[in-house]
Amino acid sequence: MGLLDKEFSESNIVIAKTEDLFNWARLSSIWQLSFGLACCAIEMMATSASHYDFDRFGVMPRPTPRQADAIIISGTVTLKMASRIKRLYEQMPDPKYIISMGSCANCGGPYWEHGYHVLKGIDRVIPVDVYVPGCPPRPEALLEGLLKLQEKIRKETLRKKSA
Amino acid sequence: MKNPAEIYDIIKSNFPDGIFELNTSLPVEPLIQVNPMKIHVVSEFLRDAEELKFDSLMNLSGVDDANGERISDENGNEIIKGGTLSVYYHLHSFRFNHKITLKVSAPRENPEVESVENIWKTADWHEREAFDLIGIKFINHPDLRRILMPYDWEDGSHPLRKDYQNPEFYQGMKVPY
Numbered sequence: 103m104g105l106l107d108k109e110f111s112e113s114n115i116v117i118a119k120t121e122d123l124f125n126w127a128r129l130s131s132i133w134q135l136s137f138g139l140a141c142c143a144i145e146m147m148a149t150s151a152s153h154y155d156f157d158r159f160g161v162m163p164r165p166t167p168r169q170a171d172a173i174i175i176s177g178t179v180t181l182k183m184a185s186r187i188k189r190l191y192e193q194m195p196d197p198k199y200i201i202s203m204g205s206c207a208n209c210g211g212p213y214w215e216h217g218y219h220v221l222k223g224i225d226r227v228i229p230v231d232v233y234v235p236g237c238p239p240r241p242e243a244l245l246e247g248l249l250k251l252q253e254k255i256r257k258e259t260l261r262k263k264s265a
Numbered sequence: 266m267k268n269p270a271e272i273y274d275i276i277k278s279n280f281p282d283g284i285f286e287l288n289t290s291l292p293v294e295p296l297i298q299v300n301p302m303k304i305h306v307v308s309e310f311l312r313d314a315e316e317l318k319f320d321s322l323m324n325l326s327g328v329d330d331a332n333g334e335r336i337s338d339e340n341g342n343e344i345i346k347g348g349t350l351s352v353y354y355h356l357h358s359f360r361f362n363h364k365i366t367l368k369v370s371a372p373r374e375n376p377e378v379e380s381v382e383n384i385w386k387t388a389d390w391h392e393r394e395a396f397d398l399i400g401i402k403f404i405n406h407p408d409l410r411r412i413l414m415p416y417d418w419e420d421g422s423h424p425l426r427k428d429y430q431n432p433e434f435y436q437g438m439k440v441p442y
Contacts, residue, residue, distance in 0.1 A: 222440075226438055
């Protein structure tokens, strides 16, 4: 962090670059849309629970897309679901981020050949920031994906949107 | 409690033209083959007969037997002509704790089977599923529309048919890998 881990005894003013401040605020409170699809959602819930504690990174589930910063596509996306996910994504306010979790959301997973009803990768419908591999990924892998997303947000500029 | 042979004899004496045979040579439960246009009366009898009382339809599933002739269509895809589609009924009696399996087969080109929806309510959604995925037409079903696939999925296309061809696109989304 660098900004707050010192005590300020003489002055209560902190000087920072606007971009750094905004990025720091954004990456430290990524509120995710409370949304799960399949077995990956079980791992995502485990990540949210006390043992892995998603909340220590400022991630907490919000029940409405209007209050969400990120959506974790945790599971198999059927063709029927894809249009609903697109609508949820469009209802989220900018800036918004997408983590594609697990093989199904990345590329169709085990349904790649005979899955007549499965979308072969959520990136065919909405833009993905971070892909987390695994079937399903362990909570550690999802946390790593979140750290990658934080890295990405840390490098954003206000002049040009990069994500 | 009655065994399948006894159950078969009871139905056979009541519906001589409704059922065809009892097959006990299978590794699974013995099954009775029934005429698809008699399945409604046979089912009603099985539910109501004093000595049978099959009060529960445990499962109803559609099956593509894929026993027709395999030919190539003009695009080089293998399709199946002729043969049958089947429906399996797994019945259980809570009263007597006995079970039986029924099977009906209908021609692939016009797979019409009588609905048993007004005998066991379980059959409502199960028949819709068999219609959605295999394409069996259940006569007298009150609401025979797709249940799993989207309503705007291509008409007459039933994904669990053995000769099913994936569409290229659905609502602008590419379907193949």
